[in-house]
Amino acid sequence: MLALRKFLRDTPATIGLGIVLACILVAALGPCLAPYPDDAFESHILQRLKPPSAEFPFGTDNLGRDVFSRVILGTRYALGVALMVVSIAMALGVPLGLIAGYRGGWLSEAIMRVTDIVLAVPQLILAVVLAQLLKPSLESAMLALAATYWPFFCRTVYAETRRVRSALFVDALEGIGASPWRIMFLHILPNAASPIIVRATIGMGFTILTAAVLGFLGMGATPPLPDWGLAIAESRQYLPESWWFATFPGLAIFLAVLGFNLLGDGLRDFVDPRLRRSR
Amino acid sequence: MSQPILTVEGLRVSIRGDEGAAQVLDAIDLTIPRGRIVGVVGESGCGKSTLIRAVLGILPANAAIERGTLSFEGRDLRALSGAELSRDIRGSAIGFIPQDPFLALNPVFKIGTQLLEIMRGRTLAGLESESDKRTHLIGLLRAVQIPDPADALERYPHQFSGGQRQRLLIAGALACRPRLLVADEPTTALDVTTQMQILDLLKRLVAERALSMLFVTHDFGVVAQLCDEISVIYAGQTVESGPTAAILDRPHHPYTRLLIGCHPDRAEDLVGIPGAVPSPRDPPPGCRFHPRCPERRAECTRLPPTAADGARRVACWLHAAS
Amino acid sequence: MLRFLVRRSLLVLPSLLGLLVLTFVLMRVVPSDPAAALAGETASAQQIEQIRVKYGFDRPLPEQFVIYLGQMARGDLGISVFSNRPVAQDIGYALPATIELTFCALLLAALIGIPLGTLAAVWHNSPLDHAIRMLTVAGLAVAGFWLAIMLQLLFAMDLGWLPLRGRLASTLTAPPDISGLFLVDSLLAGRFDLFGNALSHLAMPAFTLAVPGIATIARFTRAGVLETMQKDFVAYETAVGYAPARLVAIYVLRNSVVAAVTQIGLLFGALISSAVAVERIYDWPGIGSYAVTAILNLDYNAILAVTLTVGIIYAVVNILVDLAHGLIDPRVAEQM
Numbered sequence: 001m002l003a004l005r006k007f008l009r010d011t012p013a014t015i016g017l018g019i020v021l022a023c024i025l026v027a028a029l030g031p032c033l034a035p036y037p038d039d040a041f042e043s044h045i046l047q048r049l050k051p052p053s054a055e056f057p058f059g060t061d062n063l064g065r066d067v068f069s070r071v072i073l074g075t076r077y078a079l080g081v082a083l084m085v086v087s088i089a090m091a092l093g094v095p096l097g098l099i100a101g102y103r104g105g106w107l108s109e110a111i112m113r114v115t116d117i118v119l120a121v122p123q124l125i126l127a128v129v130l131a132q133l134l135k136p137s138l139e140s141a142m143l144a145l146a147a148t149y150w151p152f153f154c155r156t157v158y159a160e161t162r163r164v165r166s167a168l169f170v171d172a173l174e175g176i177g178a179s180p181w182r183i184m185f186l187h188i189l190p191n192a193a194s195p196i197i198v199r200a201t202i203g204m205g206f207t208i209l210t211a212a213v214l215g216f217l218g219m220g221a222t223p224p225l226p227d228w229g230l231a232i233a234e235s236r237q238y239l240p241e242s243w244w245f246a247t248f249p250g251l252a253i254f255l256a257v258l259g260f261n262l263l264g265d266g267l268r269d270f271v272d273p274r275l276r277r278s279r
Numbered sequence: 280m281s282q283p284i285l286t287v288e289g290l291r292v293s294i295r296g297d298e299g300a301a302q303v304l305d306a307i308d309l310t311i312p313r314g315r316i317v318g319v320v321g322e323s324g325c326g327k328s329t330l331i332r333a334v335l336g337i338l339p340a341n342a343a344i345e346r347g348t349l350s351f352e353g354r355d356l357r358a359l360s361g362a363e364l365s366r367d368i369r370g371s372a373i374g375f376i377p378q379d380p381f382l383a384l385n386p387v388f389k390i391g392t393q394l395l396e397i398m399r400g401r402t403l404a405g406l407e408s409e410s411d412k413r414t415h416l417i418g419l420l421r422a423v424q425i426p427d428p429a430d431a432l433e434r435y436p437h438q439f440s441g442g443q444r445q446r447l448l449i450a451g452a453l454a455c456r457p458r459l460l461v462a463d464e465p466t467t468a469l470d471v472t473t474q475m476q477i478l479d480l481l482k483r484l485v486a487e488r489a490l491s492m493l494f495v496t497h498d499f500g501v502v503a504q505l506c507d508e509i510s511v512i513y514a515g516q517t518v519e520s521g522p523t524a525a526i527l528d529r530p531h532h533p534y535t536r537l538l539i540g541c542h543p544d545r546a547e548d549l550v551g552i553p554g555a556v557p558s559p560r561d562p563p564p565g566c567r568f569h570p571r572c573p574e575r576r577a578e579c580t581r582l583p584p585t586a587a588d589g590a591r592r593v594a595c596w597l598h599a600a601s
Numbered sequence: 602m603l604r605f606l607v608r609r610s611l612l613v614l615p616s617l618l619g620l621l622v623l624t625f626v627l628m629r630v631v632p633s634d635p636a637a638a639l640a641g642e643t644a645s646a647q648q649i650e651q652i653r654v655k656y657g658f659d660r661p662l663p664e665q666f667v668i669y670l671g672q673m674a675r676g677d678l679g680i681s682v683f684s685n686r687p688v689a690q691d692i693g694y695a696l697p698a699t700i701e702l703t704f705c706a707l708l709l710a711a712l713i714g715i716p717l718g719t720l721a722a723v724w725h726n727s728p729l730d731h732a733i734r735m736l737t738v739a740g741l742a743v744a745g746f747w748l749a750i751m752l753q754l755l756f757a758m759d760l761g762w763l764p765l766r767g768r769l770a771s772t773l774t775a776p777p778d779i780s781g782l783f784l785v786d787s788l789l790a791g792r793f794d795l796f797g798n799a800l801s802h803l804a805m806p807a808f809t810l811a812v813p814g815i816a817t818i819a820r821f822t823r824a825g826v827l828e829t830m831q832k833d834f835v836a837y838e839t840a841v842g843y844a845p846a847r848l849v850a851i852y853v854l855r856n857s858v859v860a861a862v863t864q865i866g867l868l869f870g871a872l873i874s875s876a877v878a879v880e881r882i883y884d885w886p887g888i889g890s891y892a893v894t895a896i897l898n899l900d901y902n903a904i905l906a907v908t909l910t911v912g913i914i915y916a917v918v919n920i921l922v923d924l925a926h927g928l929i930d931p932r933v934a935e936q937m
Contacts, residue, residue: 121915123870212744246754
């Protein structure tokens with residue numbers, strides 16, 4: 001409770017938490033909140049490209065669908081994709097980082113070198129190549145993004161493991177004959193929990209942004225999914241007349257990413273007060 | 280007698296913190312006659328650094344001078360603006376020698392650049408052009424016995440030893456031909472041999488150039504070797520001052536006596552005096568030493584008057600009558 | 602210094618090779634058939650088979666890789682199926698455009714980010730600091746491709762101040778190719794009209810790419826300045842009367858930008874990533890546009906070459922960053 005109060009004293013972090021909670025709420029209740037839940041997939045050619053009004057607060061798109069409803073419904077996709085990507089990346093990166101940090105030797109070297117190589121290419125380029133090679137779809141976009149993000153978890157966990165590894169209690173555990181897996185997952189991993197959580201939060205923001213780029217380039221979500229990036233791509237040929245079509249999905253991306261970034265920064269400061277000044 | 284170069288009277292400085300205000304300095308009196316070296320002696324945390332900052336006008340933003348006078352060559356330093364202090368006083372009329380030569384020089388600039396910056400924007404007779412200033416600096420580096428002075432200006436701080444860096448900093452203090460030097464324990468970070476050499480150098484420079492010096496230290500050995508006069512500080516109060524020999528020979532104040540008695544060389548910590556230095560946040564009333572004083576009396580909870588005896592001053596009820 | 606350069610360059614080679622292997626393997630093991638992609642959608646099974654043999658796709662993977670390395674060593678990166686030109690030539694056209702764009706973006710990011718960060722640190726915890734902090738957080742959250750479209754909407758379509766897309770007005774011909782950088786070449790040719798036109802085309806894309814950089818650099822500069830201000834030498838410099846403005850702008854800042862410069866190396870990855878979409882929106886004929894086209898068309902040779910080029914640029918930038926550290930800090934220079 002005290003910790004929560006301390007966290008809430010950090011105004012930007014609290015704003016971030018608020019935005020993230022709001023996003024989760026919108027994602028969960030999407031169809032109930034959207035004024036025209038069917039507009040996710042249904043088109044109404046007669047009312048296409050209408051400017052914002054009381055009826056359609058964000059206007060309508062090229063197929064006459066309510067942009068406001070699609071932005072709301074898109075939240076579920078954006079958050080879902082990000083959650084999947086971060087989970088897969090975590091499932092890959094965390095054990096690899098643990099093993100590399102705990103075991104040492106050639107295996108550790110090999111894992112860390114692969115990590116370096118993947119990190120040596122801009123994430124998006126790699127993701128784009130992968131996504132395209134796997135046949136464009138939401139699933140391959142997710143796989144591609146996860147395949148480029150796991151090294152971040154690997155590095156974080158590796159550093160943490162190396163730090164904890166030298167702590168006395170690990171020697172003690174080895175002394176009483178605890179198995180390496182037990183030590184890694186039951187004793188070392190909990191120590192690395194905070195940096196992993198921070199990394200995951202920041203990763204959510206990063207992934208929402210990158211997934212949007214993939215969608216925009218036509219390598220992620222496919223029509224008629226109410227994807228934010230895709231909507232912006234579709235809007236381009238109706239500019240500058242239908243400015244609302246491009247503007248609002250972009251604002252949604254901005255807000256969601258902002259929320260996760262603020263929350264991530266706040267968590268990092270909270271977990272590691274030494275960094276507090278350096279934000 | 281001519282007017283002293285620096286006079287501090289009844290100086291009180293408080294610093295606001297998260298847990299309320301702390302009176303770091305309470306009643307500081309200090310006089311530096313022209314041409315003399317005055318040592319300010321006290322334990323760590325007694326307010327020596329704050330005193331220097333107050334004199335140089337670089338107190339932190341959360342600190343305030345609550346009362347007292349600071350007078351340099353008859354000018355009221357408290358009345359000067361920040362810009363005036365920066366241009367006319369700091370580095371120009373008052374040269375400053377810092378405590379730690381390893382940390383005080385900017386690691387990424389050449390020595391010459393850093394020394395020239397001190398002279399920048401100051402009008403110095405005969406030193407208008409850059410090359411005049413360089414020649415002047417080379418002369419100073421020679422005076423502080425830096426080998427290859429012209430070459431030294433082109434080098435970086437990490438290429439010099441600690442003693443050499445302290446010499447460079449002394450040259451920096453002299454760059455604008457100041458009248459007063461303020462030295463903040465300039466030898467603590469150095470080994471004993473180097474320390475002796477630096478002290479000799481300072482003594483000689485002060486004499487040659489008709490300077491005055493305020494020398495802050497916790498080391499009675501250094502004081503005995505260098506200073507003409509001493510001023511002893513305890514917890515932000517001046518307890519005793521006077522000629523070095525007289526004080527070392529026959530200290531009046533119980534604190535000075537204990538300080539010299541139990542630790543002739545180092546006043547770093549008071550082994551043998553029961554109790555601890557009081558927190559400036561919640562100091563005892565009156566003489567701040569009285570809770571630890573073996574000779575305390577009832578009236579010690581009131582601020583003692585300063586008794587004068589020739590050149591000597593002591594702030595203690597024991598001597599109030601005499 | 603030279604030894605440092607050689608050593609660093611040699612150190613990069615294994616990771617470039619690793620990158621190449623990674624990309625190469627990826628492109629061969631994924632479900633897409635390179636021969637089918639090359640042959641086009643209307644090709645018969647027999648035609649596909651012919652292409653498979655012709656391009657050596659039927660040979661074992663390691664052999665294919667060795668052949669590719671051999672060709673690469675001779676400067677032959679293969680033919681692009683999309684442009685029908687040698688990939689090396691395509692890259693030769695696209696690379697200067699991207700270098701011009703990203704360099705200007707970085708320059709812009711540093712020129713805006715460093716002063717912002719410094720101001721925030723000097724007046725930390727003031728309303729100005731909070732405002733700058735909000736700006737930096739926002740700068741990192743905005744999607745580049747969306748910002749690009751918004752800028753186009755405002756400055757090109759609505760206000761008409763800046764050209765919508767491209768590198769140069771279509772009525773103009775490019776300056777004689779010397780460096781491939783229009784800004785440089787136009788000046789060399791003494792064509793100030795071309796310079797102005799190229800600059801106006803560069804403004805929006807460079808700014809779009811610079812936005813996250815501004816945020817990052819401002820952030821790290823602020824932290825660096827705050828940290829430096831605590832140092833003993835700053836207290837000393839104050840005590841000997843350095844003019845406050847010069848103290849911060851010169852003596853503190855040079856000690857503070859180390860972290861920010863390190864970030865520039867990392868930023869470059871983000872910059873290239875961002876360029877992929879942003880170049881496409883502004884029709885900027887750079888590596889980013891080329892990469893998207895290559896990837897969408899499963900143009901294998903082009904994809905490999907682009908990945909390699911980006912890897913090399915990345916490595917070069919990081920070496921440059923190390924050199925910059927040496928320039929900033931003499932102690933680092935001595936270790937080189």
